[in-house]
Amino acid sequence: MSDTTAAGTRPAVLVGALSLGVTTVALLQSLVVPALGRIEEQLGVSAGAAGWVLTANLLAAAVLTPMLGRLGDLRGERPVILGILVAVSLGTLLAIVTESLPLLLVARVLQGASYGLFPLSMSVLRRELPAARLGVAMAVVSSTLAVGGVVGLVTTGLLTGDDGDYRNAFWVGLGVALASLVLAAWLLPHRRVTTTGRIDWWGALVLGLGLVLLLLPVSQGHLWGWGSPATIGCLAGSVAVLAGWVVLERRLADPLVRPAMLTDRRTVVPNIAGLMTGIALFASFLAVLEYVQSPPEVTGYGFGAGVLEAAVVYLLPGGIAAILLAPFAGRVVGRFGALPTLMAGAASGVAGFALLAGLRGEPWLVILAGLLTQMAVTVAYAALPALVVEAVREDETGVANAVNSIARAVGQALGSTLAVTLIAASLDPDTGYPRAIAFTLVALMGAGASAAVVAVALLGMRSDRRSARRHGDDVDAATAGGPEWSPVSGLR
CATH class of the missing domain: 4.10.860 (DNA Excision Repair, Uvrb; Chain A)
Structure with missing residues (x-):
């Protein structure tokens, strides 16, 4: 079991295949963010209409993700994952060939099914991998959500630049989706469904x-x-x-979801943390992109970067750091527990946003702030699946992670909207650009969201300690030299 999964696939190969699939979620979500202006120009629509390209994808995800997670629990992950990847591939192809906003929105709805890939991947890992490898594997697959977001932004910068066709970036999305489909059909294990119930x-x-x-x-x-x-x-x-x-x-x-699951403290903690992490993620993306592209000769701040430079110089380092950090973060979760790891990562986010709020006058400081905030998101995405898996039965893994995915998606939508609102409210009528205070406020919003994750993790740890004392773990500690380690709180 250490060299192969129950289905005979090497764990590293299975993790790689699932990681590529999950990458499509964040990739297809983020690659349109820098291209909204180009969509508005090329399709001849208003900024509000172009904004529905993001909204349609998010609404589809909200509707489909819980159902797909539960469907995987009851019918098996393999057929559901393959169906999702087919739908996503067709939707991405439609986005490439269409010149109509309504059809582009249909394409984005089909792409919204990709959100179901993450919870289903967690279910596959939980069943197929031994406990010793599960934490690192979940961290690696989960971290691709953060990495894929950066890849999407960089891809758009590379392929569209300031004047390119927005459809160019979707070719990368189509390639990733098709490669994921081939790997999934080849590597995903078949399993006999033993879970009973109905949709x-x-x-x-x-x-x-x-x-x-x-x-x-x-x-x-x-x-x-x-x-x-x-x-x-x-x-x-x-x-x-x-x-x-x-x-x-x-x-x-x-x-579909046991109401008790939604009120259980063990699931409430990761869901609140996921919501706040989503807010922080998009606050960081939007603040950095908008700030570094502002012309200093007009605004008195910013670096006048183009779309490509903004993505590659200021965001890509965080994506590379996330790739390198993910396996280490998984081992930290296994060694010290998910809650302490989550708290430490969120503290990095507080530091990064504080730096962005007060010391952003030099490019290297903005890059450092982006690194710290991206590290916080990566560590959170490593810890959250461990918290969810620890809290629910195996036959609820898919739907429980789907609920957590929706919490993160709501946070991303809220973070994006609040950032846009703060920036729009601070526009200088003389220059047409936001005043510098807007970026301070967005950074403080991100710092507040990260601080909320620290507080939630700390409360969860304290609650675990109280629960351990109530259940008599202090008696065991008297004979064993210390309380038993918990994969959630890290308590010893």
Whole structure:
């Protein structure tokens, strides 16, 4: 079992195949961010209409991810992963060939199914790998979410530049999706399904509606107006629908998500941490990209970088660091526990955002700030799957990680929207560029989100210690020389 998985595939090969698949999630999400202006120009649409290219993808992910995670738990991960990759490949091909915004939105909806790849990959790893290798494997696969985001931004810079066709970047996405499909068909193990139950289609529909009503104002509130009837109505509707969903799930023998799972402290901690990490991730991306591209002769700040330079010089170092850090972060999780690792990584994020808020006058300082914030995201993505897996049964691994994925996606949407709102609110009418205070506020928002992760991890550790004392672990410690180690809290 140390050299091959239960299905005969070498663990390193399986981890590589799953990592490539998960890379498509962040790659397809991020590569359109720098290209929104080009989409607006080439398709002849408004900035608000072009923004739906991001929103449609996020809404599809919210609707599909929990259902796909549960479908994998009940029907097996292999067929679901293959189906997702086929849909993503078709959607990416459509994005390349279409010159219509409605069809581009259809393509982005199909690409939104890619969010299901991450929770299903965690399920495969949990079942196929021995416990000694699971932590590092989950960290490596999970870290590709952070790496893929940087790769998407760099790819767009390389292939579109300031005047290129936005469709060029999708060719890379198509290549990665097709390569992932081939590897998945070749390497993913077949398994006999032993989990019983049925798909809660009504629960999936109601949950999807509630999440759509939540994410619409989160992603469009800066355009609609935060006090507009549409924003308030959607938020109120989301609360009502999600409350009704909880009532519905409690009455079902085979719910999509056990309501108790959502209120269990062991899952609440990683879900809150995932939400805040998502906010920090996009606060860092958008603040750095906007700041370094600002012309100093006009604004008094920034470095006048082009799209390509901004991505390669200021963001790529963080992506490379994430690749190198992921296996080490997995070993740290195994040695010291997920919560201490999560707290240490988030502290790096606080330092990075503090640097970006107060000392961003030199390029190397901005690069260093990006490295620190990217390290925080990578460490969080290494620790979060360990927390989720520790908290749920094996037959709930897919749907539990799907819920955590949605928490991160909501955080990314919220971080992006808040950053855009802060920057837009600080525009100087004389120059047309935001005032410098906007970047300070965005950086402070990221620092606050990272600090919230530190606080959540610390509370989780304290709760674990109290729980250990209640269950008499202090008696065991008297005979064994110390409390037993926990893979979550790191308590000894």
